[in-house]
Amino acid sequence: MNYVVETLKKYVSIKGRARRKEYWYFILFYVIVSFILSFISGLTGLTILQFLTLILLPPAITVGGRRMQDVGKPWWYSFIPIYGFILAIKEGDKSTNEYGPDPKKS
DSSP states (O other): OHHHHHHHHTTTOOOSOOOHHHHHHHHHHHHHHHHHHHHHHHHHOOOHHHHHHHHHHHHHHHHHHHHHHHTTSOGGGGGSHHHHHHHHHSOOOSSOBTTBSOTTTO
16 A cells, blocks of 8 residues: 555656556556446446546556656656556666666665
């Protein structure tokens, strides 16, 4: 849960790097909450899911960008479907790169 909170604190910040754990825990949180709200919306007819998407989409995009920067690539690589996914599962640079120090050591 700490990784989700950290991602939400950096709501629209593309600066720095994101570890794999930060990225994948936030994505897991996003998927679970979306699934639950989708189920509730289906039962009640409310459109809570669209509101959630408006709130959580910016941090989802920025954590993806910071994840790409952790492997030494520009943030926009997260928008390349297959290559972005491969980079998201790759271990980050072990030393400081142009985007900052290794988040594991910070």
